[in-house]
Amino acid sequence: MSENHSSAKKMGLVSCSDCHLLSRWPKVSGSQAVYCPRCGGELHQRKPNSLTRTWALLITAIICYIPANVLPMTITSALGTVSADTIMSGVVYFLHSGSWEIALVIFTASIFVPFMKFIALIYLLLSVQFKSIKRPKDRTRIYQLTELIGRWSMLDVYVVTILIALVKLGILAEITAGPAAIYFASVVVATMLAAMSFDPRLIWDIVEDENHE
């Protein structure tokens, strides 16, 4: 790899995550904390414990994904009957009532997209852990996409709760959020934080090391 592709880390530099000042990384820092000469914020060449944090948050999200799908998302009581709907039974309800577009939106936002985010993050984590040098550009794209979707993730929660609730607004009904709602929100938040904890520069560090050997 040519010199102009060298990372700041390789060149002994570090960028402050608080004020973005570029400064020299001290030669003998060891495990000692390094501070920004301008704003005093702690400097890190890479996000600290990126892989461990990302794994921990991702596993939390995957665990919460189970009750989010198994437990009722909405509890509707109308005319003396109480019915509890899971995300999937909401999807099935819309399919049967002919609103396949709404069924598709709920399925995509609450089942498919979170699942794809899990797969993307697992793939990125494993590729870094097994020091893969394959397709670093594509993996960076996958990361960018995961983060981009993450920014809109809070919408998932609204989409699902509002749409499932909308079903029964036609009739006189009382709708409350079921226990799955809190788990679903946890999935969204934990996945978002997991994506934020992952440092995509780790992908390129391995590629760079490989080229220097």
Ligand SMILES: [Zn+2]
């Ligand atoms: Zn600073």
